[in-house]
Amino acid sequence: MNFISPKIVNGIKFLLVGNNIWVYFPETGRVRRLTSRAKKQKMMGSDFTYEDMEFYNLKEKFLPSDLKEDKNYYYLKLIPKSNSNLSYDKLTLKIDKETFIPLKIDFYKNGNNSPYKTLLQQNIKIVDDIATPMKTIILDNETGSKSSFEIDTINYNIKIEPGTFNPSNLQEN
Amino acid sequence: MNYLFALIMVFNIGGYIEYSGLNWKTENNFPYTCYEKLNINISENYSKSFIKANFGYMNYDGKTRYDLVNYIPPVFHVPGFSIPYTLTSEPFLRNGYVGLKWNIFYISLGKQQMGWGTGYAYNPTNLFQYKTIMDMNEELDGVNSVKLKINFPFDLSLETVMLPGAIIDSTSFAGKIKGYFPLLDFSTGFAYYIQTHLDSLTLNPVNDRYKSILADFSTNIFNFNIYGEGLFNLNKKAPVAVIGCGYTGTDNSFLLNFEYLYNGYGAESNYNIADWLDFLSGYELSLGKHELIFNVEKSYNNEYVKFNLTTLVNPIDKTGLILPGVNINPNDNSTIVLTPFIPYGKDDPSNGGTEYTNFPIGWQFRIKVNF
Incomplete structure (x- = not known):
């Protein structure tokens, strides 16, 4: 990034x-x-943590439970896997049935019943046949602050050279 | 003016304007020295090549003529001995280089940052970048060099650097292999290089060629960042090494850092005049053989206000320098920094002085607005 x-x-x-x-x-x-602890910290003073940026693949870190649905949405509870070392106790998701995009995620921690943070995904566009939320907002319910993450352009199915994610590449423009 | 507009249109251009003021005790008074700096950054990528430069102008005002004799112990003062130093207003080119990428190869030529080493306060493996005591800038000047880097696909890279001199005998070479592993960053390398120091008898600058083995590492143990770097000079048979430990609080607002430097080139005590001048010129990382640095930082309001306390200690002569500071970001593009410097300890004229008691008490502030 x-x-x-x-x-x-x-x-x-x-x-x-x-x-x-x-x-x-x-x-x-x-x-x-x-330090690995930095993952749980705010990214550049925003309400996103580095850990939040990894939530594109939820099944790696969470186990699903309590699936419910209505006409337009699925509702799902996710519990972190025992080895996932996450800051959160529980996530609840509201998922659009058509695109399978979680439109709202509530993050709970420290056994609290009210969500610590809420993530909203909006402005869903189809790019290369993939549903993509172009705007993500995160609300810190404790402080009332919010940060948004907007995608101007995104490309899928591009060729990524081996070694692209070598930290040494960060030094190059 | 048209050229300026053309520049803005063609390149990704930014930079900052900085004003900095400094008061420090010199010759029994507190003269004021300040500068205004215009720093322009340009960078542009063209598929497999890029350019990058930082340049501008520094204008000094207030007291601009110093005598460095005032920063060495009185025991070395003799009538008529003077080391004049003038802060000159002039344009500067801090970095300016071109780069080319081809597959896993990357070559960059020009004045550029080296970025070697894992230490925060001291970087003994960053062999080619010096900073003198009179340099009020935060940044280090780039090094005129040719870098070739090969980024292997398996998280290893090979980096070689050449600093061309007028002749091959004045050219320096260095290379290292760096690995980024899941729990450890590690590099090791070799340097065949020219280093400047002052002759202890004539006090003239002397360039000597050395061979050194280099290494650095950084790892995480629990929530601590443990790091170190060092070199072993094969000619002097002396090591210079740093080991450090950093801790970050859970909410990122609290930082603690400790660093120890063993400087095999430094003196235990009985500093001579060349030791002092090497130190003031930045040719040596420290005057003494052992140095400790503690840093505590606490920020508030999403890092908009940050307080820090840095202490440098020479544990042998028991002197130090305390740097309490405050850093304020009044908005997203501006920074205000205030740093007093307070030396402490007792002078020891019989041993050629002590490291920090001759450092002048004073303070510096900076206001920087990025554009």
Whole structure:
């Protein structure tokens, strides 16, 4: 992930692979490893954590339960797998039946009954036959702040060279 | 003006304007030195090639003429001995290089950052970048070099660097293999290079050629980041190494860092005038053989306000420098930094002075607005 704005963070890059996070600082040309704990921390002061950016493949980290449905949506509860080492106790999802996109995810932690954070996925577009939420909003229900993540353009099925996600590549433009 | 517009249209252009002021005790008063810096960054990618540059102008005002003799212990002061140093307003090119990518190969030529080493305060393996005590900039100047890097698909990379001199005898070479593994970053390499220091008798700069073995690592143990880097100079038979440990609190607002430097080139005590001048010139990482650095940082309001306390300690002569600081981001593009510096300890003229008691008490502030 390459930050381009605000200007104060322009050029800073992050690479997240499994539990490893590396950051590239353009001022020094140096790549630094962050502690695995950094995954649970806010990304560049936003309401997203680095961990939240990994939730594109939920079945790797969670076990499903309590599937319910109505005319337009599935409702699902997800419990973290014992080895997933996540910050959350539980997730509840509201999934669009047509696209299978979770339109709303509530994140619970510390045994609380009210969600700690809520993620909303909006502006669903079909790109290369894949339903894609172009806007993601995360609400911090404790502080009332929110951050949004918007996709301008996205390409699927592109060829990725071996070694692309080598941290050494962060140093190159 | 048309050229400026053309530049803006063609390149990805940004940068910052910075104002910095410094008061530090010199010659029994507190003169004021300040600068205004215009720094322009340009970068552009063209499929397999790119360019990048940081350049601008630095304008100094206030006291711009110093005598470095004031920063060495009085025991070395003799009538008529003076080391004049002038802060000159001038344009600068901090980085300016071109790069080409081809498959797993990457070559870049020009003035560029080296970025070697895992240390935060000290980087002994970053052999080619110096910083003098009179340099008020935050950044290090790039190094005029040719870098060739091969990024292997299995998380290993080979990096070689050449710093061309006027003749082959003044050319430096270095190379290293770096691996990024799930729990460990590690690199090892070799350097055949020129390093400058001051002759202890004539005090003239001398370029010596050395061969050194280099290594660094960084890993996570529980929630601590353990890192280290070092070199072993095969000619001097001396190591220079850093080991450090960092801890980040759960909410990212609390940071703690500790670093220890063993400088095999440094002196235990009895510093001589060349030791002092090497240190002030940035040719040596430290004056003493052993250095400790502690840093505590606490931020509030999503990192918009940050307090930090850095302490440098020479455990042998028992002197140090305390740097309490505050960093404020009034908005997304601006930074205000205030850093007082407070030396402590007792001077020891019989041993050629102590490392930090001659450092002037003072403070520096910066206001930086990015565009």
